[in-house]
Amino acid sequence: MTEATSIGTRRDLMRGAAAGLATRVCLRMRQARAAEKMSQAQAEYRDTPNGLYSCAMCSLFEPPAACKVVEGEISKDGWCKAFALAD
Incomplete structure (x- = not known):
């Protein structure tokens, strides 16, 4: 019974770590986009x-x-060289 509990705990830990990593990547991508202006x-x-x-x-x-x-x-009413006509 302890083995099943520890496996479930490891899985939960790995899922949490993966979700945290994905969140960090998304936040960094958002910051990079803002810096690209x-x-x-x-x-x-x-x-x-x-x-x-x-x-x-x-x-x-x-x-x-x-x-x-x-x-x-x-x-x-402005304009710049990045102008892209809206469809």
């Missing part, structure tokens, strides 16, 4: 549209004032 200077961001194209039309724009790839506050 370009500065506004690198993206050549400007507060004015490029003709008809503006951040509001871009698939990377996150309302009300953010971008998936450019750091800082982003105007919906």
Whole structure:
């Protein structure tokens, strides 16, 4: 009976360790994604549209004032070289 108890305990321990490792990996990936954003200077961001194209039309724009790839506050009327027309 002690053998069955210790096997169950080891399995629980291994499952817990695996879950903890997966959680750490996910957290690090989230931090890495945040660090991958370009500065506004690198993206050549400007507060004015490029003709008809503006951040509001871009698939990377996150309302009300953010971008998936450019750091800082982003105007919906702005534009940068990372512009990707939303479908």
